[in-house]
Amino acid sequence: MTDRPNARLCIFMNDSAEEAVRFYADTIPNTHVDLVQPIGEGQNLVLFRILDTHFMAMDGNKSFEARPDHSIAVATVDQEETDRLWATLSENGSEGPCGWLCDRYGVHWQITPTAMTLMLSDPDREAAGRVQDAMMKMRKIDIATLEAAFHGEA
Incomplete structure (x- = not known):
């Protein structure tokens, strides 16, 4: 068996x-x-x-089209990895909002730093809301900007 x-x-x-x-x-x-x-x-x-x-x-x-609502989410460990994956996967593809992109093969991705996930799930819902608001204005996620928003510095 x-x-x-x-x-x-x-x-x-x-x-x-x-x-x-x-x-x-x-x-x-x-x-x-x-x-x-x-x-x-x-x-x-x-x-x-x-x-x-x-x-x-x-x-x-060829009858199936790639769709942005079907994506592969990759959690990154830091800004360097976020930048590298974003640049490589989006090359000859397209950038979307909030860490989403479509690669040259038509596959959709979410490049999401673990720091962002932690901030968005923080018990301080006001701080998490500021992070959410900052993230909504981004294409590639910028951890330093999110951290500033989390601490009310943005």
């Missing part, structure tokens, strides 16, 4: 699943390509993990 398979988010792409996943593996810490399986001429199924979360990318279904 085999172990129960895990659940995976499936991302449909037109024709660049392997290229995209290898780009993610080069960009995001602890990202691994587990399997590249040809499924047709010029089409692949790619199993991969980002920070121990399982995903599957597939080529060949």
Whole structure:
């Protein structure tokens, strides 16, 4: 008997699943390509993990469009990592509000510093509200600006 398979988010792409996943593996810490399986001429199924979360990318279904309400959220440890992931993933893609972006392959991401999450969930709801207001004016998240808002300095 085999172990129960895990659940995976499936991302449909037109024709660049392997290229995209290898780009993610080069960009995001602890990202691994587990399997590249040809499924047709010029089409692949790619199993991969980002920070121990399982995903599957597939080529060949042009009828599905990527949607911003389906995104991969990556928690970053500091501003340097936030800046690096933002710059790399948004290159030849598009930037959105509040830490959201769309990469060159049409995959939507949220690049969210853990410091922001902690401030937004702080028991001091006034301070958290100031952070929320500051975040709503940003594209890429700036931790120092959020910290200033949290402390009422902005």
